[in-house]
Amino acid sequence: MKLYSTNNHSLSVDFATAVFNSMPLDKGLYMPVSIPELDKEFIDNIDQFSLSEIAFKVASALLKGAMPEEDLQSIIEDAINFEAPVVALDDNTAVLELFHGPSLAFKDFGARFMSRIMAYFLKNNEKTLDVLVATSGDTGGAVALGFLGVPNTRVTILYPKGKVSEIQELQLCTNGQNIHALEVNGTFDDCQSLVKQAFADDELNAKLRLTSANSINISRLIPQTFYYFNAYAQLKRQGKAEVVFSVPSGNFGNIAAGLLAYKMGLPVKKFIAATNVNDTVPRFLETGVYETKPSVQTYSNAMDVGAPSNWVRIMDLFKNDKEALQQVVQSYRFTDEETLKGINAIYEQFNYIACPHTAIAWLALQQYKLENADINYTGVFLSTAHACKFPDVFPDRIKTKIEFPDQVKDLLAKPKKAENMNTDYESFKAYLNRY
Numbered sequence: 001m002k003l004y005s006t007n008n009h010s011l012s013v014d015f016a017t018a019v020f021n022s023m024p025l026d027k028g029l030y031m032p033v034s035i036p037e038l039d040k041e042f043i044d045n046i047d048q049f050s051l052s053e054i055a056f057k058v059a060s061a062l063l064k065g066a067m068p069e070e071d072l073q074s075i076i077e078d079a080i081n082f083e084a085p086v087v088a089l090d091d092n093t094a095v096l097e098l099f100h101g102p103s104l105a106f107k108d109f110g111a112r113f114m115s116r117i118m119a120y121f122l123k124n125n126e127k128t129l130d131v132l133v134a135t136s137g138d139t140g141g142a143v144a145l146g147f148l149g150v151p152n153t154r155v156t157i158l159y160p161k162g163k164v165s166e167i168q169e170l171q172l173c174t175n176g177q178n179i180h181a182l183e184v185n186g187t188f189d190d191c192q193s194l195v196k197q198a199f200a201d202d203e204l205n206a207k208l209r210l211t212s213a214n215s216i217n218i219s220r221l222i223p224q225t226f227y228y229f230n231a232y233a234q235l236k237r238q239g240k241a242e243v244v245f246s247v248p249s250g251n252f253g254n255i256a257a258g259l260l261a262y263k264m265g266l267p268v269k270k271f272i273a274a275t276n277v278n279d280t281v282p283r284f285l286e287t288g289v290y291e292t293k294p295s296v297q298t299y300s301n302a303m304d305v306g307a308p309s310n311w312v313r314i315m316d317l318f319k320n321d322k323e324a325l326q327q328v329v330q331s332y333r334f335t336d337e338e339t340l341k342g343i344n345a346i347y348e349q350f351n352y353i354a355c356p357h358t359a360i361a362w363l364a365l366q367q368y369k370l371e372n373a374d375i376n377y378t379g380v381f382l383s384t385a386h387a388c389k390f391p392d393v394f395p396d397r398i399k400t401k402i403e404f405p406d407q408v409k410d411l412l413a414k415p416k417k418a419e420n421m422n423t424d425y426e427s428f429k430a431y432l433n434r435y
């Protein structure tokens with residue numbers, strides 16, 4: 001597998017280099033030089049394969065030559081050891097549940113795969129790998145669990161003070177060992193910008209071996225393609241082959257992975273990018289003007305992103321042709337008030353408890369159905385996190401019905417440890433220089 005930069009298509013690096021560099025020096029993002037199309041026979045018979053068989057087929061096509069196939073297979077089997085069921089809610093609506101991993105969010109697919117890929121390529125005698133990660137809530141917890149105790153690695157998680165839920169914060173701040181948390185007096189975008197500045201700092205890079213565990217890292221995106229193929233396989237088993245995916249979006253890594261799967265031959269009629277009022281992408285699709293804005297706080301906090309990192313990847317997949325992109329991607333935004341209405345409506349209609357991010361994906365699907373009533377398809381909305389991570393958002397009658405898995409109950413008993421920091425880069429650099 002070779003990768004270029006979205007800012008320089010003549011660059012060509014191998015997979016391990018792209019993983020450890022995270023970002024090319026020209027500040028673009030790595031993308032595969034060629035996107036393999038999966039054979040039609042596999043797609044036609046995909047319903048006969050398990051999640052790990054599908055994951056191996058997809059990953060081996062993408063990562064061709066990056067490592068021996070048996071090593072890739074054992075990484076996949078170790079990393080993806082939980083299910084991603086498609087649960088039917090009615091004849092043409094289903095929810096793809098992506099919260100059955102250890103951190104209770106879809107991030108476990110990317111974080112577990114990435115940590116194993118990095119551990120595989122790391123050599124014992126090399127300098128400690130410093131993994132930096134900015135989180136608006138869920139990435140940090142998944143990355144912490146993915147890297148906890150991995151030799152030769154040290155993880156620094158930056159999160160916006162007061163803007164993540166209590167459970168999310170405990171997932172970031174109670175791990176100890178090689179996991180360190182920084183509570184930043186700012187927004188997620190400030191955290192993301194601090195991390196990006198560290199990558200561009202020659203002095204720091206001469207001292208530390210830095211890498212990113214955010215979705216700017218291509219090894220986070222690849223495993224997220226697996227569950228789109230696997231969802232399609234499940235739908236086929238139910239006799240359904242026309243699918244629209246509605247994806248709750250913030251940094252746009254999840255939907256970028258879906259679109260990569262589409263380019264590899266997954267037959268999807270439409271992708272819906274569902275956002276909260278941090279609506280940089282819906283505004284761009286409406287007006288043609290791409291203008292980032294400071295993020296504002298919402299109930300769907302993990303989607304509070306004003307400058308979505310992966311949008312450049314999506315434009316690159318469509319050769320920067322907005323009209324071609326709009327054939328495949330539709331986008332809607334929703335307010336907190338609408339999110340609450342969505343949570344209530346899903347509960348009333350289906351007796352199903354959806355987290356606020358998931359509710360936004362459902363609302364977007366409803367809007368799409370209103371505008372496309374004449375087309376036959378199954379609408380699948382992605383449930384990206386377990387509702388128990390956001391209990392304060394729910395009205396009491398729903399909140400009391402939320403089940404709390406054991407790993408969450410255990411967290412509540414653990415002491416929280418985080419260092420507070422301002423948003424200036426010098427403070428962050430001084431912190432890293434203490435390592």
Ligand SMILES: Cc1ncc(COP(=O)(O)O)c(C=O)c1O
Nearest residue numbers: 138249250251252253254302384
């Ligand atoms: C629960 C949840 N839903 C949706 C998103 C948005 O996903 P993405 O940033 O890949 O667009 C996030 C954050 O990544 C999240 O944690």
Ligand SMILES: N[C@@H](CCOP(=O)(O)O)C(=O)O
Nearest residue numbers: 135136137138139214215302
């Ligand atoms: N919503 C994310 C934000 C970071 O996104 P990433 O996919 O780039 O890691 C979070 O939950 O932290």
